[in-house]
Amino acid sequence: MLELYRGQLDVDKIFSRWRAWGEDKNFGAFITFVGTVRAENGIEALSFDVYEPILRTWFDEWQEKAKQRGAVLKMAHSIGNVPVHTSSYMAAVFSPKRRVALELIDEFVEDFKAHAPIWKYDVKNGERIYARDRSQKLPQSGLLDRF
Template sequence: MLSLYNGALDVPTLLKDWYEEESTSNYGAYIPFVGTVRSEDGIDGLSFDIYEPILNAWFNKWKEKAKAKGAVIKMAHSRGDVMLHESSYIAAVFSPKRRVALEFIDLFVEDFKASAPIWKYDLKDGKRIYAKDRSTAIKGSGILGAKQ
């Protein structure tokens, strides 16, 4: 399940809803990851643009990888502005065994940072500034990507 929201994520509600959705699925592990906007470089927050067709295709591949391990992956991300100390990203893995969930969430979050088509902007002094220094080029993005 992939969900996109405008603005900051309601972490307690999402985690509770996901837990309730899977509470009778006989999973032994539920491992959430919550990404929060932290204060750095004088920013007031972050803003996000998402290219949904590629994000959906990317997520569907991970959903199939999870299914092959008997697990379920869920993810929520923000579009637009998210202020300091609010959440823009939540992912969770449900699996029969904790080791699968622990290893899978790590791989998923790292690949998300490297591959998801989400562009990050700093919100600073009322301006939206592309966060190039803290962005990762998407593999295979051609002239838009980093030098190979």
């Protein structure tokens, strides 16, 4: 249940669709996280490159962890430019009980920041500038390690 989109996410549309899905499955907890591009350092947008095969593998491993706890994960992420004050990332956990969902969303979002094969660029004056100071090297990334 990984979704990739060109440009900014339509948070309201995705949230409504996910909420309806969770209600249909009779989950008692639906916890979301939405990442919004902040206006800072003179950027007009962030831009994202995604290595989809590894991202899907990483997500599938998390989906299995969630399943073992009786939960389901959903995630949406942007590819390309995302203007300030719009969303590039959404994650959700569905679970019969709130405690599992609360714990899992925290673990998932933190691991996403550390290990998902997504590279971030600042966009200033229409130019993409690799955000090296805010990036983390992926473990065993080899050729995927940028700069």
